[in-house]
Amino acid sequence: MWFQDLFPPNTCPINAKTNTFYGIMFDAGSTGTRIHIYTFVQKSPEILPELEGEIFESVKPGLSAYADEPEKGAESVKRLLDMAIDAVPPHLWKKTPVVLKATAGLRLLSEEKAQALLSEVKEVFEASPFLVPEDSVSIMDGSYEGILAWITVNFLTGQLSGQNQHTVGTLDLGGASTQITFLPRFEETLKESPRDFLTSFEMFNSTYQLYTHSYLGFGLKAARLATLGALNMEAADGQMFRSSCLPKQLEAEWHFGGVKYRYGGNKKDVPLWLIPSVFVLAGETGFKPCYLEVLKVVKGKLHQPDEIRGSSFYAFSYYYDRAADTNLIDYEQGGVLEVRDFERKAKEVCDNMERFSSASPFLCMDLTYITALLKEGFGFRDNTLLKLTKKVNNIETSWTLGATFHLLQSLGITY
Numbered sequence: 001m002w003f004q005d006l007f008p009p010n011t012c013p014i015n016a017k018t019n020t021f022y023g024i025m026f027d028a029g030s031t032g033t034r035i036h037i038y039t040f041v042q043k044s045p046e047i048l049p050e051l052e053g054e055i056f057e058s059v060k061p062g063l064s065a066y067a068d069e070p071e072k073g074a075e076s077v078k079r080l081l082d083m084a085i086d087a088v089p090p091h092l093w094k095k096t097p098v099v100l101k102a103t104a105g106l107r108l109l110s111e112e113k114a115q116a117l118l119s120e121v122k123e124v125f126e127a128s129p130f131l132v133p134e135d136s137v138s139i140m141d142g143s144y145e146g147i148l149a150w151i152t153v154n155f156l157t158g159q160l161s162g163q164n165q166h167t168v169g170t171l172d173l174g175g176a177s178t179q180i181t182f183l184p185r186f187e188e189t190l191k192e193s194p195r196d197f198l199t200s201f202e203m204f205n206s207t208y209q210l211y212t213h214s215y216l217g218f219g220l221k222a223a224r225l226a227t228l229g230a231l232n233m234e235a236a237d238g239q240m241f242r243s244s245c246l247p248k249q250l251e252a253e254w255h256f257g258g259v260k261y262r263y264g265g266n267k268k269d270v271p272l273w274l275i276p277s278v279f280v281l282a283g284e285t286g287f288k289p290c291y292l293e294v295l296k297v298v299k300g301k302l303h304q305p306d307e308i309r310g311s312s313f314y315a316f317s318y319y320y321d322r323a324a325d326t327n328l329i330d331y332e333q334g335g336v337l338e339v340r341d342f343e344r345k346a347k348e349v350c351d352n353m354e355r356f357s358s359a360s361p362f363l364c365m366d367l368t369y370i371t372a373l374l375k376e377g378f379g380f381r382d383n384t385l386l387k388l389t390k391k392v393n394n395i396e397t398s399w400t401l402g403a404t405f406h407l408l409q410s411l412g413i414t415y
């Protein structure tokens, strides 16, 4: 469906006898690097190519963890690219494009370190047998991240074909940034939103005027640092950051974006100035004080479009992971939740931290942050429905599929 009228048949760069072609898209996220190898099939000359399947693999940590050793970062990409050598038939290698787009992890690095990583990756691509388009390795603009994930979800759920399009909004919660995207239905939203939150995007012969924004520093892991008062503190080594969202006796270390942080629970005998919120007392832990700490991170920091209060959204990435970790949804099937379900679970975990001590020590903070982000950040209602989805028809709900469509469109690759 999706290639309709986009490409003249004579631009087809692949062997006319075969009816399969491929696209390779890397997602260089802040917490990991992933390869998506998409297979498309043209079943007959009259109908349009279909997405047939996806091969997916991931490695941790993300590229930004190799900020000081870019060759090693590129090696992690090469190991994933070797999978594509096996997956794509040799006679199609030269016609199969490979692209890497980095997100918030690299956006937060210095220009110099980010460029060093990108150029090492580019060398790996150049040395491969695949088609390396211009600008094949880059940091993606945050607004594209939201738009392309919206394209993926709405394509996979069949909303971008036919006349009756009932598109759904998308919420992505990464490690370092978070995105919200939807197609406004109300004139008010178009009038009242900041200019740079509205973007026109062309796909499959339609133009969509979308509301989208990427909030850098509001991903789940960045929010942990912000809650601890440690965000953007490159020289944080050695300092201890405490929070009422952590188990009281906990003292540990954490590496993120190439920086080491020491963090711990809110013990009774720590000086008050070590606790990030003035409303939280020494020794206090649990949902209430934790919510106050987390609130400082989100309150008043995000734009709240009125229109979203009554609608439902698709949510994935860390929304999905934390809901699955706490049995709010099934890990394989996903599920539908209300915003208040995250709050209920946050209370349960934060007020019984000993019971959940075998899970991540950040579980209480993460669930509380998700609750605050949804309610106080975006302004969702308690009963707003969230459809938690990892895959649709066995394809990952990731911006990478939308990015691959966009890539194939720009290269004119079709039959």
Ligand SMILES: O=c1ccn([C@@H]2O[C@H](COP(=O)(O)OP(=O)(O)O)[C@@H](O)[C@H]2O)c(=O)[nH]1
Pocket: 027, 028, 029, 030, 031, 032, 034, 062, 103, 104, 105, 173, 174, 175, 176, 177, 178, 219, 317, 318, 319, 321, 396, 398
């Ligand atoms: O193909 C993917 C890519 C990411 N994620 C989830 O996205 C979150 C991490 O976000 P990421 O590393 O992409 O951070 P970003 O750069 O987007 O801030 C984790 O929950 C991952 O499980 C996922 O489930 N599938």
Ligand SMILES: [Ca+2]
Pocket: 029, 030, 103, 174, 175, 317
């Ligand atoms: Ca991501």
